[in-house]
Amino acid sequence: MSLEQFKNRDVSDSGYYLVDIDAYPEKGFDKFKRIVARTFRGELFVGLWVVMREMIKFDIHTVQYPKEKLPVGPRYRAVHEMQRLWESGTERCIGCGLCEKICISDCIRMDTKIDENNRKVVSEYTINLGRCIFCGYCAEVCPELAIVHGGRYENTSEQRAHYTDYQDMLTPFDMALNGQVPEYPGFGAVTPHEDERVKSTPLAY
Amino acid sequence: MINFKINGTPVTAERGETIINVARREDIYIPTMCYIEKTSPCASCRLCSVEVEGLDGFVLACNTPPTEGINVITDSEVLETERTNIMRMYDVNHPLECGVCDKSGECDLQNKTLEFNVGQQQFAAKDQPRKIENWGLINYDPSLCILCEKCTHVCNEVIGDDALDLLFGGYNSKVIPKNSDVLDCTFCGECIAVCPVGALISSDFQYSANSWELSKVPATCAHCSAGCALEYEVKHAGVEAQGAESIYRVKNNFEYATLCGAGRFGFDYDNSATKDDEAFAKAVEAVSKAKAIRFSSMITNEEMMILKALKEKLGLKLFNRDARHMQLFMDAYASVSGTKHYSADLETLKESDAIIMVGTRIATDNPGVRYAMTTAARHNGAKVVYMHPLEDALLQNTVTQFVKYEVGTEEGVLALLAQTLIVDQELTQREQSFIDSLDEGYLSAETNVGDDELELMKKQFLRSKSKTLVIGSDILAHERVENIARLVALIEKYSDFNVLVVPSEANTLGVSLIADLDIDDHSENVVGYNAKGNFVISALEGADLAVPAFNQQEGTVVSIDKRVLPTNVALGFEGYTLNDIANALGVHAQNTVDYTSRLPQESGFKAVDFDDLENFYSDKGVDTRGYVLDDVTVKRGGYPEEVAELPEFNGAVIYHANPVLQFNAFTAQTKQLENDNNLYGSASFAAAARLSDGEAVTFVYAGETVRRVFKLDETLKGTVALHPTFDLGLNVRSDYRFETVNFKRESK
Known part of the structure; x- marks a missing residue:
């Protein structure tokens, strides 16, 4: 179907036809007859029977939230997760500060320092989810696929401070080591055909 | 003047300028x-290659002076290719760690790589194992180093x-400490400042912040009288510190100015306090009842104006030793x-190209003067004559002649200098008779400055055109300061020497120009403002009322350059200031900087508002900071x-x-x-004072008992020991900088 068809405002020869509808009853008796016909046709009981049948079958299609939750799409942007590397379980975050810089609601803050191996480590990392607008910029800018948007969309709490705990966001260490964390497909992940685009560095020595 | 063309545009060059200077x-x-x-x-990057019409190949714009009539081409396809190839070479195996590198965002390599659009590595080189070096305050990562040689230069x-x-070592070349395993230097950190990449970096700053997060506060260094320009770089103090800010590092405009390590690494001396109304009321009462205020010269001109106003309003006396010495010197000099x-x-x-320096240990007294002197020595081949009782190992590469004189004989030394330097001049009769009356034999014998030494000095200066006499703070604090000042002025008047006086503290000169100071009679009922007193108002610990430190204030100082320099608030301060006390006592001004335009014009200040003062070097290196004091004739x-x-100093x-x-x-x-506060002396001092290495001694200094550990120092000579005073509080140094003391050994 092309756009042209939608733009065509001439309805005279484009397959439109009038629906066959009975004439509206004019007289009082005709109205009465229609009411009787509608009442005793039994359509009411068709509906009631469906409800009855489903109730007896106990095959309930309603999602039993909060006991049951629907899976969200991989590109849904819910509460952030901090990823670890597969093999070593090392935190992926290198502390480059790009998420902090790009955040338009200024809710990310991190402290970094030099460790004993002369590497940069993140000593503190907070996201104020009370301010976060889940725009996804942080996940998009992250060069290490460290910060991603997870699927946990419930963020109600009595305390705003509960929104900022890094440990809640960080993938558990044992899960990462046991390979229980799948390669993240969600928001901020590399696109599937990325391998074809990478050019190798000459190593001719 | 050399006339030539750059890209067809006619330009002129001064003698000694290179193509790049003109461009x-x-x-x-x-x-x-x-x-x-x-x-x-340095001529190591070859990126500044330019073409000269009619000449094969490239010339380097940085070290080639133009010749008459040439046409220089700075941009062509060939040059573009050449420069792009250079950038490709720089990028070979450069670690792709911009994400964590501290230089990211202000990196020359990053900028130029993007400018020449180098998107991939086309060459291969076997990577070398390179170890990250930790040199104390400085870290060096050889794999990031591009060997531009700025640091060594x-x-x-x-x-x-x-x-x-x-x-x-070809591809394995790197920067190393000269003649040593670890870096042994004064840790000025200028190598960090000039490093175009993240190879040399402050170990304290490394990986603690990104360059784009830091807000820059242009200010003036408060540690010595050089008044160096610096930028405090400020960021929130961390995740845990709610709302608080802290200084992460200090940077300087390394292209045109230089900063020493105290300015660069000694920035975290800020004070914190809340509004303590009880202490404030006490302070107001103490000031209103005080006989005098004793203060240090580490204050702004505006604070000095407040003190002057308080003096006039309350009839106080103002005590400040070093500024008073400066006043005595400058008044006698001016006469x-x-x-x-x-x-x-x-x-x-x-x-x-000729420098005489008398009465200062300049490398530690005022590094700014030392750097200017080094520049003169290296770039103009300046002959530097250093006259002092103590040799300074830090100056051994700069000084061409060391003249040792006896402690306390500065007056004799200056008289000898006057006699040597003033030749064939029309002196007034009284001046001539003074010069004639000098007893050279006596002076030579007492000062221990020989005839031959002065002759050698004169010989060195034969071809010099621009000469400077540097007068240090030993002389300012000398008992005979006034007569020495007159001798200095006489030398200036009748020889081709210019005189540079090194004020002893950050704003000694400014303080001395604003108000008359009184002789400190050590009386009771003195309020100390950043100094000792019966009631202490200070930015240091243990104060009765806390006031902001220098990096938490706005105001101006007068530097050694006679320049009124503005400084700004790097970190906030919640408590009370001197201006609040003055307001409570009826000396009204809304802000401390309201006094800037009221600074005394009879001393050379201008009626300029604080907000109208600039504080930067222009991109062409023009110093626009503040203003220079007007010349005042007296x-x-x-x-x-x-x-x-001439006095004699015997013993220890x-x-x-x-x-x-x-x-x-x-x-x-x-x-x-x-924080090294040991007493350092040579072996001969140890023998004279009968001290051994590592022994703790006590002695009385400036009215208080000081405890120091004696350490032998191989680099020192003679029987004078070096005694640090930095940790004893502010404005504690007593009059003359040499002193005979009685050591008391600590019983073991």
Whole structure:
């Protein structure tokens, strides 16, 4: 179907036809007859029977939230997760500060320092989810696929401070080591055909 | 004047200018990686290659002076290819760690790589194992180093430490400490400043912040009188610190100015306090009832104006030793020279080719003067004559002649200098008879400055054109300061020497120009403002009322350059200030900086508002900071007196001199600067004072008992020991810097 068809405002020869509808009853008796016909046709009981049948079958299609939750799409942007590397379980975050810089609601803050191996480590990392607008910029800018948007969309709490705990966001260490964390497909992940685009560095020595 | 063309545009060059100097002056862009204005060209990057019409090949714009009539082409396809290839070479195996590198965002390599659009590596080179070096305050990562040689050039030509060297080894080349395993230098950190990549970095700052997060506060360094320009870089103090800010590092405009390590690493001396109404009320009462206020010269001109107003309103006395010494010196100097200010500044010192320095241990007293002197020595081949009782190992690469004189005989030394330097001049009769009356034999014998030494000095200066005499704070604090000042002025008047006086503290000069100071009679009922007193108002610990430290204030100071320099608030302060006390006592001003435009014009200040003062170097290197004091002529009428009998210092003599990077009680509390307060002396001092290495002694200094550990120092000679005073509080140094003391051994 092309756009042209939608733009065509001439309805005279484009397959439109009038629906066959009975004439509206004019007289009082005709109205009465229609009411009787509608009442005793039994359509009411068709509906009631469906409800009855489903109730007896106990095959309930309603999602039993909060006991049951629907899976969200991989590109849904819910509460952030901090990823670890597969093999070593090392935190992926290198502390480059790009998420902090790009955040338009200024809710990310991190402290970094030099460790004993002369590497940069993140000593503190907070996201104020009370301010976060889940725009996804942080996940998009992250060069290490460290910060991603997870699927946990419930963020109600009595305390705003509960929104900022890094440990809640960080993938558990044992899960990462046991390979229980799948390669993240969600928001901020590399696109599937990325391998074809990478050019190798000459190593001719 | 040389007339030539750049890209067809006619331009002119001064003698000694290179193509790049002219191009930059004319706003013509030539890319560079290794060029730095204040040193001789490193010529290692070859990015500034330009073409000259009619000439095969390229010439380097950085080290080629133009010749008459040539046409220089700065931009062509061939040059573009050449430069792009250079950038490709720079990027071979450069670690792709921009994400964590501290230089990211202000990196020359990053900028130029993007400018020449180098998107991939086309060459291969076997990577070398390279170890990250930790040199104390400085970390060095050889794999990030691009070997531009800026650091070695600055270290040698401007600082004078000559501590860095290049280890040549092809692809394995790197920067190494010169003649040593670890970096042994004064840790000025200028190598960090000039490093175009993240190879040399402050170990304290490394990986703690990104360059784009830091807000820059242009300010003036408060540690010595050089008044160096610096930028405090401020960011929130961390996730845990709610709302608080802290200074992460200090940067400087390394292209045109230089900063020492105290300015660069000693920035965290800020004070914190809340509004303590009880202490404030007590302070107001103490000031209103006080007989005098004693204060240090680490205050702004505006605070000094407040103190002056309080003096006038309440009839107080103002005590400040070093500023009073400065006043005595400058008044006596002016009575002979006829000008209120001395004639030289750091710029004239940099351009001098003959320098005499008397009465200062300059490398630690005022590094700014030392750097200017090193620049003069390296770039103009300046002959530097250093006259002092103690030799200084830090100056061994700069000084051409060391003249040792006896402690206390500065007056005799200056008289000898006057006699040597004033030749064939039309002196007034009284001046001539003074010169004639000098007993050279006596002076020579007492000062221990020989005839031959003075002759050698004169011989060295034969071809010099621009000469500077540097007068240090030993002389300002001398008993005979007034007569010495007259001798100095006489030398200036009748020889081709300019005079540069080194004020002893950050704003000694400014304080001395604003109000008359009284003789400190050590009376009771004195309020101390950043100094000792019965009631202490101070930015240091243990104060009765806390006030903001220097980096938490706005105001102006007067530097050695006679320049009124603005400084700004790097960190906030919640408590009360001196202005609040003054307001409570009826001296009204809304802000402290309201006093800036009221600074006394009879001393050369201008009626300029604080907000109208600039504080930066322009991109062409023009110093727009503040303003220079106007010349003020005063009535002449002073004549040098007869030289008094020269004093003798026998026994154990100590010289009050701070170690490298330490200046005062504020630098003493910073976390990066080493806090070495030992008493250092040579083996002969140890023998004379009967002390052994590592022994703890106590002695009375400036009315208080001081405990020090004695350490033997191989580099020292003679029987004078170095005694640090930086950790004893502010404005504690007593009058003359040499002192005979009685050591009391600690019973073991």
